[in-house]
Amino acid sequence: MRKTIAVVNQKGGVGKTTTAVNLAAGLALAERPTLLVDLDPQGNATTGLGIEKAGLYPTVYHVLLGAEPLEKALKPAGLRSLRVLPSDIDLVGAEIELVGIEHRESRLKGALESADLDGWIIIDCPPSLGLLTINALVAADSVLVPLQCEFYALEGLTHLLKTVKLVRERLNSRLRVGGIVLTMFDGRTSMATQIREEVHRYFPGEIYETVIPRNVRLSEAPSHGKPVMLHDLRSSGALAYLELTREVLRHEQ
DSSP states (O other): OEEEEEEOOSSSSSSHHHHHHHHHHHHHHTTOOEEEEEOOTTOHHHHHTTOOOTTOOSOHHHHHTTSSOHHHHOEEOSSTTEEEEOOOGGGGGHHHHTTTSTTGGGHHHHHHHHTTOOEEEEEEOOSSOSHHHHHHHHHOSEEEEEEESSTTTTTTHHHHHHHHHHHHHHTOTTOEEEEEEEEEEOTTSHHHHHHHHHHHHHSTTOEEEEEEEOOHHHHHGGGGTSOHHHHOTTSHHHHHHHHHHHHHHHHHO
């Protein structure tokens, strides 16, 4: 059985890659076979798991364009049950090159299905709603939306959910919103508490109970090429993402 989750938010700096990396690591630590697909041209999920991008070949770019099979591009990621489909700056050109290709919205879906993968697939999407993100939504069973607890948090969320609805209606009937997870939460500020209350009011039943706090260890971990659980298992960030993993497993079951 395969479960595919797209981690999506068109706004940058909301903890999207941090969530994708650490959710994938949490699933792997729970002994679930897991693949993390880095679909962001910045390649932060790739380097955040210790994979050197210089001279990297093949990558998700070559897989999307059909130049290489997905299995050839997979890399180990420091945990027995975790592999990565890496990305680098070449992926910037994919949005243009895919425009003239038949079934351009389902290239990722086709690649994943051809590899006959089992277990969990977590897709780290770019901070946009372009063709790469559409590919992720077409390939996914559900969407996880990281939402930063700040003033502009809700701006754009409605547009994102409309995009998910359009993809469900036209390209992927099984797609659903798995949930919204609040990130970078600082309980000492009234703004964070206010944002949390607003999100629960506007999107009741769609919010994960787990809240990801602001945490120094979460910020440090990518520079060490590790998920936060391998950097500092006792940190509040690691504990939060382990709890989010448990909650995702309960929701998906």
